Amino acid sequence: METSEPVIKEIDLSFLNEVENESQIKVSACFQCRKCSNGCPMTFAMDYHPYQVVRFVNLGLKERLIDSKTIWLCSSCHTCVTRCPNEIDIPKLMDYLKGKVSTGAGQAAEKNVELFHREFLKSVKAHGRVFEGGLMRGYMIRSGQMWQPRKVMDNALLGLKMFKKGRLKLTPTRIKGLNKVQKMFQRHWQ
Amino acid sequence: MKVSYYPGCSLESTASDYNASIQALTGMLGIELSEVEDWNCCGSTSAHSLSPELSLVLSARNVVRAEAAGRDLIVPCSLCFNRLKTAEKALRQGTVSEYNFSGSIQVRDILEFFSSSEVLDRFVDMINKPLRGLKALCYYGCQGNRPPQIIGRTDCENPMDMDRLVEACGATAVDWPFKTDCCGASHAVARQDVVYELVGRLFDRAVAQGADCFVVSCQMCQANLDMYQEKISQARGQKYQIPVFYFTELMGLALGHPDVSKWLSRHFVDPSPLLNQLELL
Ligand code: SF4
Ligand code: SF4
Numbered sequence: 001m002e003t004s005e006p007v008i009k010e011i012d013l014s015f016l017n018e019v020e021n022e023s024q025i026k027v028s029a030c031f032q033c034r035k036c037s038n039g040c041p042m043t044f045a046m047d048y049h050p051y052q053v054v055r056f057v058n059l060g061l062k063e064r065l066i067d068s069k070t071i072w073l074c075s076s077c078h079t080c081v082t083r084c085p086n087e088i089d090i091p092k093l094m095d096y097l098k099g100k101v102s103t104g105a106g107q108a109a110e111k112n113v114e115l116f117h118r119e120f121l122k123s124v125k126a127h128g129r130v131f132e133g134g135l136m137r138g139y140m141i142r143s144g145q146m147w148q149p150r151k152v153m154d155n156a157l158l159g160l161k162m163f164k165k166g167r168l169k170l171t172p173t174r175i176k177g178l179n180k181v182q183k184m185f186q187r188h189w190q
Numbered sequence: 191m192k193v194s195y196y197p198g199c200s201l202e203s204t205a206s207d208y209n210a211s212i213q214a215l216t217g218m219l220g221i222e223l224s225e226v227e228d229w230n231c232c233g234s235t236s237a238h239s240l241s242p243e244l245s246l247v248l249s250a251r252n253v254v255r256a257e258a259a260g261r262d263l264i265v266p267c268s269l270c271f272n273r274l275k276t277a278e279k280a281l282r283q284g285t286v287s288e289y290n291f292s293g294s295i296q297v298r299d300i301l302e303f304f305s306s307s308e309v310l311d312r313f314v315d316m317i318n319k320p321l322r323g324l325k326a327l328c329y330y331g332c333q334g335n336r337p338p339q340i341i342g343r344t345d346c347e348n349p350m351d352m353d354r355l356v357e358a359c360g361a362t363a364v365d366w367p368f369k370t371d372c373c374g375a376s377h378a379v380a381r382q383d384v385v386y387e388l389v390g391r392l393f394d395r396a397v398a399q400g401a402d403c404f405v406v407s408c409q410m411c412q413a414n415l416d417m418y419q420e421k422i423s424q425a426r427g428q429k430y431q432i433p434v435f436y437f438t439e440l441m442g443l444a445l446g447h448p449d450v451s452k453w454l455s456r457h458f459v460d461p462s463p464l465l466n467q468l469e470l471l
Contacts, residue, residue, distance in 0.1 A: 041372045045384050073384065076235060077372035078336035082346060087339070098239050112380040120236035124248070128230045130199045139379060158417070162204065165456045169203035176228045180251065188244035 015060040023096040029086040030054045036080030036090055046070040047109075050080050050090050057093070063106075071097040072110035103190060112143050125185045128175030133168065191308065194256040194295075195223040196274065198267040199231050204417075205267075205409030207456040211438040212266060212300070214447055219312050226255050226263065232273040235376035247288055249277035253297060254289045266300040268333035268408035269375065275299075276340050299334045299341075301407040301437065305351035310358060319446045320360025323468045326440070327364050327401040328352040329392065331411045332372045346370065352437055356405055359444040364401045368392055375410035378418075386422050389414050393422065393430045402464055403433040405440060412436060417458050433461035443470060 020027055030051070037049040047069045048056070056065050065071065074094040081089045101108050108114035119138040123130045136155065145151040162168040175181070201209040216223050229252050237245035253274055256263035265271040274297045281291035303309060335346040343349070349370065353363035371392065374385040392415065396404065406412050416434040423430045434457065442450050443465075451471065454461050465471040 041374075041388055042384070044387065045381070073377070073381070075332075075372050075374050075376060076238070077332035079332070079370075079372070082336045082338060089337075092242070095238055095242055099241065102240050110381070113377065114240075116380040117236035117239050120234065121240065121244075124231045124233060124237070129202070130231045130234070132199070132203055136379070143380075161458070162417075165458070166206055167204045167456055173202065175230050177230065177251075181230050181248070184244060184247045184251075188247060189241050 010061050010063055012060040012062045015062045016058055019057050019093070019096065023093065025089050025093050025096070026086070027054055027057045027088060027093065030058065030088055031086070033085065035083050035085065036088070039079045039083055041077060041079065042070075042073050042075055045073050050074070053093065053097075054088060054090065065097050066101055066106040067109055069109045070094070071101070072108060072113040115139065115143055121185075121189065123172075125182060125189075127172040128178045128181045129173050131169070131172035133170065134172060191220065192222040192224070192261050193298075193303070194259050194261045194263045195225050196229055196252055196256070196263055196265045196270060197225065198265070198270040200267060200409045200413075204413055207453045208266060208409050208412065208436050208438065210449065211436055211442050211453050214449055215304075215438050215442055215445075218316070218442075218445055218447065219309060221309070223264070224259065224261070226252055226259065229255065232270045234269055234273070238273070245273060246277055246280055246286055249273045250281055250286045250289050250291075253277050253281060253295075254291055256297075257291060257295045260295070262295050262303075263297045264300050264303050265297060266407070267410070268299070268331055269410060271297065271299045272333040272340070279340055299407075301330075301334060301351050301355075304437070304441070305355050310355070313441060313445075314358050317358075317360065317444045319444055319470070321440060321444055321468075321470055322360050324361035324440075324464075324470065325364050325400065325402045326356050326361050326405045326435075327366055327396050327399065327403070328356055328369060328437075329404045329406050329411060329415070330370050331375075331406070331408050332370060334407065335370055352405060352407060355437055356440065359440050361440065364399050366395060366399050366401075368395050373411050373414040375408075375414060378410075378414055382418075385414055385418065386425050389418065390422050390426050390428075393419070393426075393428070393432060396432050397430070401432070402468075403435055403461065405435050405437050407437050409436075419459050431459060433457065433459050433464055435461065 034051045037051045071094045076091040123135045140146045233245045233248040278297045280286050282293050330349050338346050356363040374388040377384045
């Protein structure tokens with residue numbers, strides 16, 4: 001992230017307040033002990049470690065977080081919040097930041113992760129339960145992997161093996177209370 | 191004993207073997223499972239990632255339906271359990287305005303339920319085929335234990351429920367430091383490389399500890415460790431061959447349930463050579 005531009009340009013002084021008020025997470029309690037990050041299983045793939053995410057919120061470095069891969073790669077394993085001496089709910093903070101991006105603050109740095117979540121929710125909205133077959137098809141098409149023969153082959157082989165072993169369901173189950181579920185989506189999803 | 195049951199979407203498909211072993215086992219132990227009527231998906235990682243409010247109401251609907259049936263709610267999938275438990279807590283605090291909940295029932299993780307003395311004592315009395323010689327690594331994963339603020343456990347850094355169950359079956363639970371590490375479940379589709387790395391580390395450790403197999407209580411963990419094992423072997427230039435059992439399958443084996451082979455035939459890594467060698471099948 002080092003550029004010749006002065007860092008000061010990036011600073012949004014109201015960001016900390018905004019995050020704390022909207023998410024109810026006490027981000028300013030962090031004293032940078034890094035205990036969260038020592039136990040985080042995903043740091044090998046992240047662009048910023050969890051303690052840096054917390055630090056960036058405190059410093060008002062909003063854009064860096066909006067553009068980061070880390071918020072999408074956090075697996076919500078809750079190791080960090082379990083060990084944080086200040087009980088800062090980092091996975092909840094990551095969700096909050098993902099929410100900002102997906103409701104228009106930017107583009108997800110891990111496009112396929114966001115796409116997968118969207119396709120998953122579409123399936124739940126359509127049936128009330130997720131239908132893995134339909135979810136995978138939607139994901140493959142929209143991620144462009146439908147046009148990559150190797151990916152298609154890999155998935156077809158896995159699907160076939162799952163089917164033979166009775167681990168693949170071929171039709172969705174539609175719940176009776178689908179109406180209710182769809183109302184929840186109307187109210188709470190974008 | 192009567193309890194409500196929330197199978198979750200995967201137990202209708204990828205984890206149908208888990209479902210079958212749970213049904214069989216509860217039948218043998220005289221536990222009546224009644225599925226929550228018309229349950230819906232908890233929204234999994236995707237809902238809480240994009241809309242925590244949606245995640246909460248989706249899960250709350252199931253908890254409230256279980257309360258209407260008047261029995262504690264047993265949940266096999268660790269992810270569903272985590273979401274439903276989070277909703278239970280919010281309902282108790284009155285922060286989900288859409289629903290009324292009087293708090294008369296609890297959401298319980300299936301592993302905690304089976305290892306509670308009310309169930310374990312019954313089980314131990316019925317064992318007729320102890321699993322002697324089997325060296326198992328109990329892999330708990332993340333969602334069933336953490337965060338303690340929600341789950342309410344004090345042993346989340348070193349849970350022992352599954353170890354006690356496995357030992358009760360007559361097998362040896364091998365101690366290891368990666369019990370509650372994450373398998374990357376939610377990234378299995380979009381970032382397979384990440385899952386391969388996380389699970390690969392578990393495999394290397396299993397080999398180093400000289401264990402025969404993994405035991406799990408979550409179907410996400412099972413899928414990541416079992417279905418992708420061949421691929422992960424190729425990616426890491428190794429030849430892993432480590433069966434991944436559900437704890438309920440080992441319990442069924444120890445009780446001599448006739449369907450055990452049927453459940454195991456759905457695994458990708460065939461456990462029968464190991465079990466035959468130990469004369470357990
Ligand atoms: S463990 Fe908590 S206090 Fe320590 S660096 Fe991480 S967030 Fe900050
Ligand atoms: S919840 Fe996210 S940030 Fe925290 S330890 Fe797990 S992967 Fe890392």
